[in-house]
Amino acid sequence: MGQAPEQEHPKNAFGWAAKDTSGVLSPFHFSRRATGEKDVTFKVTHCGICHSDLHMIKNEWGNTIYPIVPGHEIVGVVTEVGSKVSKFKVGDKVGVGCMVGSCHSCDSCAIDLENYCPKVIMTYANKYHDGTITYGGYSDIMVADEHFVVRIPEGTPLDATAPLLCAGITVYSPLRFYGLDKPGMHVGVVGLGGLGHVAVKFAKAMGVKVTVISTSPSKKSEAIERLGADSFLVSRDQDEMQAAMGTMDGIIDTVSAVHPLMPLIGLLKSQGKLVLVGAPEKPLELPAFSLLMGRKIVGGSMIGGMKETQEMIDFAAKHNIRADIEVIPADYVNTALERLAKADVRYRFVIDVANTMKSTP
Numbered sequence: 564m565g566q567a568p569e570q571e572h573p574k575n576a577f578g579w580a581a582k583d584t585s586g587v588l589s590p591f592h593f594s595r596r597a598t599g600e601k602d603v604t605f606k607v608t609h610c611g612i613c614h615s616d617l618h619m620i621k622n623e624w625g626n627t628i629y630p631i632v633p634g635h636e637i638v639g640v641v642t643e644v645g646s647k648v649s650k651f652k653v654g655d656k657v658g659v660g661c662m663v664g665s666c667h668s669c670d671s672c673a674i675d676l677e678n679y680c681p682k683v684i685m686t687y688a689n690k691y692h693d694g695t696i697t698y699g700g701y702s703d704i705m706v707a708d709e710h711f712v713v714r715i716p717e718g719t720p721l722d723a724t725a726p727l728l729c730a731g732i733t734v735y736s737p738l739r740f741y742g743l744d745k746p747g748m749h750v751g752v753v754g755l756g757g758l759g760h761v762a763v764k765f766a767k768a769m770g771v772k773v774t775v776i777s778t779s780p781s782k783k784s785e786a787i788e789r790l791g792a793d794s795f796l797v798s799r800d801q802d803e804m805q806a807a808m809g810t811m812d813g814i815i816d817t818v819s820a821v822h823p824l825m826p827l828i829g830l831l832k833s834q835g836k837l838v839l840v841g842a843p844e845k846p847l848e849l850p851a852f853s854l855l856m857g858r859k860i861v862g863g864s865m866i867g868g869m870k871e872t873q874e875m876i877d878f879a880a881k882h883n884i885r886a887d888i889e890v891i892p893a894d895y896v897n898t899a900l901e902r903l904a905k906a907d908v909r910y911r912f913v914i915d916v917a918n919t920m921k922s923t924p
Contacts, residue, residue, distance in 0.1 A: 569592045569594050571593075574594055574595040576592075576703060577920065578590075578698065579632065581629065581630065581631050581633070584627075586620035590922075595705070598644070598645050598706060600645040602706050603641055603643075604642050606642050607637055608639045608915075609722045609890075609914060610634040610701055611911050612896070612899055612900065612912040612913070613634075613636055616699075617904060620900070623844065626688070628688045628689075633699045633700075634702070636726050636728045636913075638715060640655070642704075644709075650712075655714060656715040658725065658876070659705055659728070660872055662866070663708065664691060665677035665684065666680050675869065676868040678867060679865070713873045714873065718880075719876075723887075726761070726911040727879055728876075731875055731884075737815060737840060737862070739871070747771075748813070749772045750772070751813070752773060752776065752792070752815050752817065753798070753818050755790075757911045758817035759817045759910075760886070764882075765884060768884060772793045773792045774792065774796055776795075785909075798826065808830060817840055818841045818843070822847070824853075824861065825850055825853055837862070838861075838862045849861060886911045889909070889913070891913070892919035896914060
C-alpha cells in the first residue's frame, strides 16, 4: 500500500482533483517533491482548462489514474531552483505544458521531439521517474525538471499565455513541420474553438491566407472581424464547399468529434496536406481515392518538443499572440468543465490560481 498523496513528498500542495469517473473535482491536499538539483519550483498563478482535461477526469481514454489533478497549461513565478539549474532563477516567469519527463536517449529525444518519446511522462495522471503519480496545474505549486520548463518573456500576460502551452504548440508545430508557414499560402482551419482560434492567429502572423471552416454560420463575423481570418466556409453548405474545392495548400483540423474527411480533402490543391490535431474517440473514414487523385496527405501532430515550445512562446510574444480567455475562480471549475463540454466558452477557460485557490483545512 503506497503512502497517502499528502505524505509522499515533503512539499505541501493544494489543488482540485477528481476522485472517480464522475469527473467531479473537489479540494485536494497532496504533496510535491523537494526541489532536486535540476528542478524548478514555482508558484502557480494561472492554469488553462483544456479539452483533454475533460476526457481525462472521466477516464474516457481509459488511462486515468485517480485521484487526478488535471491541468497542463500552467504558468507562474519561480520560487526556488536546484543547484544545477542554469536557465532559470527565482522571480522568473515560467510555464509547464503537457509533459514533464522523457527518456533523453531515444531517437525522438535526440532531435528535440520529447513529445514523441515512447517513455514520455505527461504532466498529470502518469508515473514519474520515482514511481509517484504526476499531478497537474489545478494546484498552487509545481515542481518540474528545468528541461520541461519554458521561459515566458517579460511583458507577456501570464493568464492569456497559459493556453499556448497546449493549444498554441498543438497548432504551431504542424504549421511549421508540414511547411504550411510560407507567406502567401492558403491554409484552412477546421473548428473555431480553443485550438482553432489560436491556429488562425499563428497562421496569420506567419503571413498565410486563412479560411476558417465551421459548421456554425454564426461564427463568421467572429472569425473574420475579431480573429483576422481572410474568409469563412460553412462546411454544411455544399455550394460554398464546391466553390472552394482545390484551393488550399493545407488544412489544420482541430475537431475532436467524428466528422467526414472527404469534403476537407476535396478542398486541398494537389499535394495538399490535411493535418489532424483533434482526437475523435471513434475511427474516421478515409476514402483512398480522394488521396490518390492529387497525391494528397493526411497527417497528424501532437503538441511539440521543448525547443519548439519555447520557440512558439517567443514567436507569440513577438507577434502579440494571446489566447482569448475567460478567467475563472477555482471553485467555478466544475461549472467551467460542464460549459466546456457544451462548447460554451470563447475560447479558453483559465483558472486564477494565485488569487482564488485557497487551501481548506
